Amino acid sequence: MSQSQVQTDEKKQHFDHIYVADTPVPFKEQILDGLEYVSDNFNRQTFDRLILPWAQQQATAERPLNFVDLAGCFGNTTMATLNGMDFDAIRHNWRSAEAARSIDQPRRFPARTTGIDISANALAYGHAAGLYDETIEVDLNNPAPESQSAVERALSEAEIVISTAALVYLQPEAVKKVIDAFARGGREGYMLVNFLNPFALETADATKRMLLEQLEFVGSMASRHRRMSALEQENYPGEEWSLLEIWVLRRRG
Template sequence: MTSFDHIYDQPDPRAYFRALGPLEYQAPHHGQNIFRRALTACGQTVRPAEPVTVLDICCSYGINAALINHEVTLDDLYSHYTSPQATELTTAELIEWDRSYYAARRRPDAARVLGLDMAANAISYARAVGLLDEGFAENLETAPPSPPLRRAAQHTRLITITGGTTFLSPRTFQRLLACVHAPVWVAALVLRTTSYTSIAACLAAHGLVTEKATTHTFLQRRFTDAVEQQYAVQAVTAGGEDPYGKETDGYFHTALHLSRPFEDVRAFPLTDLMPSR
């Protein structure tokens, strides 16, 4: 896969949107639709006066938090961050502008969102503009969570991820779930080039049943070149999936994996939580 490491830890997200816009990157758009439905369902066991806590893994600049908690779309964010006005601002000026931008669009039912990412600059930006209630620049693949992360994650009800499972092992999830005190849901959009089997097994050890949506997949982004497409087609085929009409048409696709306690699986069927096509 093409590396985009250079855009993930800038002082602000303008390079991120400039680079990924032409590739039609859209995973957070699909996450917005899915995560809001999941929040409504799993939040029914939380006291009405208590916002649901979401922990977003690989949160980068807080984009999933922006889409969950604000009346904006991913297309709105592409337009916002690639606009002539945004281009002319310093990072400090952009942060001030963004504070007002998001505050004016905040939903009354906003969740409490924690962000986890290795990228310290991205975490700092997301906190500065008010997208994350708390953010942690930590790598749980290589070290256990810090005491502040352990405390913050205790009341998590929904763990989300729209990118990054390719680079994660069960270690990250094991260390997070050891912090959580209440039953938790895990909603992940996983590239079809990647196996989720070992992570699902880790979640099962914590009493979570993983369901994979089979009715349809979700576009992630366009391939950068023919080499990347060939890799994706071969990887999907090797994993026992059919790339025809998906990866063969020029795009990475993801599948939704939703993990929950068994009683929640029965109470909230996966088909009811899937967005309309």
């Protein structure tokens, strides 16, 4: 992955070198620890309130739910939502490359997971550690046709899609394709997404409008995300924390 492939708000810090590391340890040390990246506590809280009761009722060993983590990186939000791990439990699990090789807590319901990301290393880790059963390596802003088909199939067959701290990286056409593919699915299904503040608010507004055109709004919460880096604090004087809006949407019908 080259720097030019990743799109991000120019006032937001770039962390691309961390996403392509061999292990999640730099992510743990520089993002989770370094920036007090507490967002997964709130992703989990929202998932537990609005999706988990339904998922636990629906999923069986014979009929696991299809679960997609879109731009999921090393799988921290899968650990939070599917395995029920909080910020401290994820940090402890990722304290060393050795400790990170397996996941400390089991899945809370039967699921078939697909990790989608541009980072081959993050996906390889997620697969080896047992977080991702399947992986799709793809630049969602510039996908090869076969990768785009695989992404669209995974999204339309998914009962649960999580995409956190992620849509901000995607161009509007890519976001639209993601939402269209999920909306096409036939079964009851839920999407958990979040929006970072104060970055790229116009883009987030456009994404919200697209989501509401195709999907039914279920619920939301506001929370802390992480501390802003020194560069970001220069770009947004007076702000110390980046904040999150977490939304859950459902397929219509």
